[in-house]
Amino acid sequence: MTQPAETLAKQLALVIDLNVCVGCHACVTSCKQWNTSGSAGPLADLNAYGAEPSGTFFNRVQTWEAGAYPAAETIHFPKSCLHCEDPPCVPVCPTGASYKRKEDGIVLVDYDRCIGCKYCAWACPYGARELDEARQVMTKCTLCVDRIYDEKLAPEDRKPACVKACPTNARLFGDVKDPESEVSKAIRERGGYALMPEWETRPANQYLPRLVRQAQEF
Amino acid sequence: MRPAFSVILFTVLAGMGQGLFLMLVRADALGADPHELAVGGFASVALLGAGLACSFFHLGHPMRAWRAIAMWRTSWLSREVIVLPLTIAVVALWSLEHLLGKPHTAALAAAGVVLCLALWWCTGMIYACLRFLREWAHPLTLLNFALLGWMSGATLFAAYWSVLHGAAAARLWVVAAMVLTCAGAAARLASLARNRALRPKSTPQSAIGVAAARVRQISQGTTGGSFNTREFFHGRSAAFVANVKSIALVLAFALPLVLLAAAWVWPVPGLLPAAAAAQFVGLIAERWLFFAQANHPQNIYYQAVA
Numbered sequence A: 001m002t003q004p005a006e007t008l009a010k011q012l013a014l015v016i017d018l019n020v021c022v023g024c025h026a027c028v029t030s031c032k033q034w035n036t037s038g039s040a041g042p043l044a045d046l047n048a049y050g051a052e053p054s055g056t057f058f059n060r061v062q063t064w065e066a067g068a069y070p071a072a073e074t075i076h077f078p079k080s081c082l083h084c085e086d087p088p089c090v091p092v093c094p095t096g097a098s099y100k101r102k103e104d105g106i107v108l109v110d111y112d113r114c115i116g117c118k119y120c121a122w123a124c125p126y127g128a129r130e131l132d133e134a135r136q137v138m139t140k141c142t143l144c145v146d147r148i149y150d151e152k153l154a155p156e157d158r159k160p161a162c163v164k165a166c167p168t169n170a171r172l173f174g175d176v177k178d179p180e181s182e183v184s185k186a187i188r189e190r191g192g193y194a195l196m197p198e199w200e201t202r203p204a205n206q207y208l209p210r211l212v213r214q215a216q217e218f
Numbered sequence B: 001m002r003p004a005f006s007v008i009l010f011t012v013l014a015g016m017g018q019g020l021f022l023m024l025v026r027a028d029a030l031g032a033d034p035h036e037l038a039v040g041g042f043a044s045v046a047l048l049g050a051g052l053a054c055s056f057f058h059l060g061h062p063m064r065a066w067r068a069i070a071m072w073r074t075s076w077l078s079r080e081v082i083v084l085p086l087t088i089a090v091v092a093l094w095s096l097e098h099l100l101g102k103p104h105t106a107a108l109a110a111a112g113v114v115l116c117l118a119l120w121w122c123t124g125m126i127y128a129c130l131r132f133l134r135e136w137a138h139p140l141t142l143l144n145f146a147l148l149g150w151m152s153g154a155t156l157f158a159a160y161w162s163v164l165h166g167a168a169a170a171r172l173w174v175v176a177a178m179v180l181t182c183a184g185a186a187a188r189l190a191s192l193a194r195n196r197a198l199r200p201k202s203t204p205q206s207a208i209g210v211a212a213a214r215v216r217q218i219s220q221g222t223t224g225g226s227f228n229t230r231e232f233f234h235g236r237s238a239a240f241v242a243n244v245k246s247i248a249l250v251l252a253f254a255l256p257l258v259l260l261a262a263a264w265v266w267p268v269p270g271l272l273p274a275a276a277a278a279q280f281v282g283l284i285a286e287r288w289l290f291f292a293q294a295n296h297p298q299n300i301y302y303q304a305v306a
């Protein structure tokens, strides 16, 4: 458990551009729509029309504020499983239901093997896993593994649903181990960073920091 | 973390069963009656078995629990799932041997002791190996699971002995229970002091990667709750937690120590069973506190609703 995970040749991931995310939640709804109807679903909604609706989502868009008025900034912050290269959620799973794919680094849950012990969720510092209350199995972002390799789809559609849905192109998808990929270039050239680096999980997903532009005088 | 009653009961009951078995083995070495030991052994099996039964209620899919033995190479939970039934089996065999009065082997007793210690190790490591749950990620977690279990088993054994032979004859075991209760109290107070001094490593800044001096959440992305708001927050006030802490310290340590000391001085029946019962309730509160005090870094992402 203490030895670092082997480094894979390929690692699919998302890179999220905080400059352009407008917090529209299109990625949240498209993720839910695709995954509740696909191999990862159904994703339960409890009390959907009541006062305290609650449901299983693989992706959430949060809103944060940095700095103090008048220099405060509003930051819309999409959050999903980061497909860590050293995922603490995987070795703790007693059944082997949680695993990291060797071929592309996606971290997945085998729902038929999961006993719903929730230990993997305790072991994820980011709160990226959600137990589906109706099926009582652990769920999380699959990077749309049932979509990105589907040869029946047009090549431009073989991307995670969230990436396709984003109206501002805030979500980039690709192989972070390929130095020439769009995601690797974005990380390299625009200062991509990992969340909570203090836990050394080596998240594959990275975020692009905001470039705050000063008002220009003409 | 939200304390789950299934896990609280499991760890308290099983720990008491393990501690009881250690005392039985010691009493055996001192030449206790095999039939009395057998009854104690079956009580230990009952405690461990009740703990196992409770643990099933923690699972979303209890019928698949057998699958949990698969990943023993990496998962402490998997190791616990293997060691627990083995412990029950060996303690049951040991008890049966004593019941039948068959010449018994020291090997079985030794195996039982090793398994009891291994079970504490596994249970403790389930929590201690989660490095970002810093209240748990410390050797004191292992020490506490072992000492608190052993202590409660020792008090239970002293009570059992006093019921069989009178409180005066149980004095040796009263002293053992007092020593273990003092040791358990010292270890638990040390971990409480450590928790008080801990400063979180993760901050809103590191959570979203923005260096501003002031970073606060406006919306967690949902209006109702989610798994993340249910599983990782205990949802009680600071005053409630402080009360549970007082109850735990009084019922698990202070009151049993007073009752044990009283039983040593005045061998009155009833004092030792009362000490064992108080300690059991106190440990339930202690275990609740153990979970409630653990602050998960994911909670930083679930602060505000808008």
Ligand code: SF4
Pocket: A080, A081, A082, A083, A084, A087, A088, A089, A090, A107, A123, A124, A125, A126, A127, A128, A129, A140, A201
């Ligand atoms: S973000 Fe959490 S669930 Fe996803 S791989 Fe990392 S530790 Fe595991």
Ligand code: SF4
Pocket: A092, A093, A094, A095, A096, A097, A098, A109, A113, A114, A115, A116, A117, A118, A119, A120, A121, A137, A138
């Ligand atoms: S909840 Fe399921 S996937 Fe998670 S650790 Fe338990 S068995 Fe593994």
